[in-house]
Amino acid sequence: MQRGSSVEDAFREVARPVVALGSDYADGHVIAPHRHRRDQLLYGATGVVLLATAAGAWVMPPERGMWIPAGIVHDVRIMGRVRMRSLYIEPGVIRNMPGHCQVLGIPPLMRSLLAEAVFVPAEYDPAGRDGALMALIQHEIPLLPALPLSLPLPAHKALAGLCRSFLLAPTPHTSIDAWSEAAGCSRRTFTRLFRRETGLSFVAWRQQACVMAALPRLAAGQPVTAVALDLGYDNPAAFTSMFRRILGTPPGAYIEREA
Incomplete structure (x- = not known):
């Protein structure tokens, strides 16, 4: 296990339901098997992400998203330069989401919200503008359409x-x-x-x-x-x-x- 744990160490003590991070990855980069304590929503503005678990594989084209439930061990392969935006969400905060990985459509509103979210500090004010943005994101995630881009392994x-x-x-x-x-x-x-x-x-x-x-x-x-x-x-x-x-x-x- 690697990067997943180190990424979440940065906000392990943060008492907020949703935290956003942005990362850029070069073509061919591989993230070794890992898992997260929180649910994760990936979004790639550019490039392609291939994610695999013991149960299957998923391909995330540009401007699409990937739902990764908490605790699922997965590895990631980057194809092309990927500008990744990730939301880490406390388990149970977003209801009616699948218990398995799923590629999702990301409409323009959600793209804009994700672009803003990565600039929100981890310890944002829940009652302020940043809190309202994160609350809207929580409302929008269950509405994201599922895409048939998975393959059983x-x-x-x-x-x-x-x-x-x-x-x-x-x-x-x-x-x-x-x-x-x-x-x-x-x-x-x-x-x-x-x-x-x-x-x-x-x-x-x-x-x-x-x-x-x-x-x-x-x-x-x-x-x-x-x-x-x-x-x-x-x-x-x-x-x-x-x-x-x-x-x-x-x-x-x-x-x-x-x-």
């Missing part, structure tokens, strides 16, 4: 290692035979084990991983054709068909809607 050690490696370099051409051999089991055993561990077939999981890898690049304005070919698809049409099947809309329409 198996508890099985060998499978988990394969899945985490795949997330860093996904391709639609990885085969069940190759993975079953790497896992040291038969194709039939692998298929059963993978579905039991993730709730998905290997093919469905692989396709969702490719979508997760594509979203940050599409959000950054890269052409669909370039993203599709870089991921290993034979043509943009095959990628678009897979994308539509998983998210219910073609890549261009999805990015336009989310923007």
Whole structure:
């Protein structure tokens, strides 16, 4: 465990329900597994954040958020320069939030509130302007829309290692035979084990991983054709068909809607 504990040490004795911090991270930075005593809401104005727990992985594109409940061990990988804004919230203060990690949409009002919150001192006056800002944030968090940017990870050690490696370099051409051999089991055993561990077939999981890898690049304005070919698809049409099947809309329409 590392940075999570040291970050919260700065305000461990602060008797305020919500505290905000801002941090900048370089491309490729990795935050080792850690957990927080408080609930956390991450927001990245730029760059992409890949967060993983024992239960799954989540990708947070630019101008999106991530809900991380208190006590959940997670690691973080930074892709591109990330201007991160974090809220640390006393457990139980925000109700009706999930007990698992969740990527969230961050509308313009919440972006503005987060931009202001990082300049609020930890020992702010609850009855003053700073207190009103933090109170409004508490009202807005339960209204943030959930986004389908998660992927289950198996508890099985060998499978988990394969899945985490795949997330860093996904391709639609990885085969069940190759993975079953790497896992040291038969194709039939692998298929059963993978579905039991993730709730998905290997093919469905692989396709969702490719979508997760594509979203940050599409959000950054890269052409669909370039993203599709870089991921290993034979043509943009095959990628678009897979994308539509998983998210219910073609890549261009999805990015336009989310923007």
